Amino acid sequence: MNRQSRNVLSLVLLLSLLLGACATVGALLGDQVTFTALQLQQQLDRRFPRDYTKLGGLVGVRVFNPRLSIPAGRGRLQLDFDVGVARAGGQVDTPAGRFAVSSGLRFDAAKRGLMLDAPSLERIDVPGLGGGSSDAARELINLWLADWAREEPVYRFDDGLMQTLAARRIGSTSIGNGLVTLHLDQ
Numbered sequence: 001m002n003r004q005s006r007n008v009l010s011l012v013l014l015l016s017l018l019l020g021a022c023a024t025v026g027a028l029l030g031d032q033v034t035f036t037a038l039q040l041q042q043q044l045d046r047r048f049p050r051d052y053t054k055l056g057g058l059v060g061v062r063v064f065n066p067r068l069s070i071p072a073g074r075g076r077l078q079l080d081f082d083v084g085v086a087r088a089g090g091q092v093d094t095p096a097g098r099f100a101v102s103s104g105l106r107f108d109a110a111k112r113g114l115m116l117d118a119p120s121l122e123r124i125d126v127p128g129l130g131g132g133s134s135d136a137a138r139e140l141i142n143l144w145l146a147d148w149a150r151e152e153p154v155y156r157f158d159d160g161l162m163q164t165l166a167a168r169r170i171g172s173t174s175i176g177n178g179l180v181t182l183h184l185d186q
Contacts, residue, residue: 033165033182035114040077040155040180041068047152051092052144061085061140062092068154070178076102077154077175083126085140097126099141105154105173105180112162113153114173114180119145155180 044066053060064082071078079101084092103119126137157165169185 031184033161033184035155035180035182037068037070037178040114041066043155044068050144050148052140052147054140054143059086059140060092061144063144064095070175070180072178073176074102075175076104077180078102078122083141085126085137097124097137099124099126101145103149105175107170107173107182108153109170111151111153111156113156114182115153116145116149117173119149121145 048066049062049064051060051062062084064084067080069078069080080098081101082095082098084094084096086092099121100123101116101119102122104117105114106117107113108115121138121142124137124141165184171183171185174181174183
């Protein structure tokens with residue numbers, strides 16, 4: 001292989017690494033960091049299913065199969081989940097219904113990531129608990145949702161992105177045009 005071919009190959013490898021890094025940690029564009037729905041979805045896929053128990057394990061919820069989208073013109077994420085409900089310490093292996101949540105996002109420095117902001121339960125359909133009208137199902141899902149919004153990021157920043165952003169003040173977060181945008185202040 002001649003020198004020119006090696007240089008071209010090296011450049012292609014370097015560009016591939018850079019593009020791969022942008023795909024996993026968000027693209028830093030001047031005073032913004034952007035994330036796609038796919039980037040957020042990939043982190044969610046690694047962290048589900050999730051279990052949530054109340055009343056000393058007498059009632060439990062398992063949340064499966066998160067599906068994240070960024071609907072046009074809403075300024076909020078759409079999150080659809082499958083859900084299973086267990087009673088008296090039983091196991092949940094299959095979904096018994098589904099629900100949908102819309103939410104804004106906010107950056108939380110202590111959690112090192114993007115957190116749900118003002119999430120709202122939009123739809124619920126859990127036939128075994130009375131479909132969408134079940135107060136018990138709504139209460140369980142709302143409790144889980146509030147806990148998740150308070151404790152767990154939708155997207156956790158890696159060390160590389162945190163180091164890149166260390167000298168910048170992180171301002172607002174917006175959702176639109178198929179992207180989540182973290183606005184940086186000087």
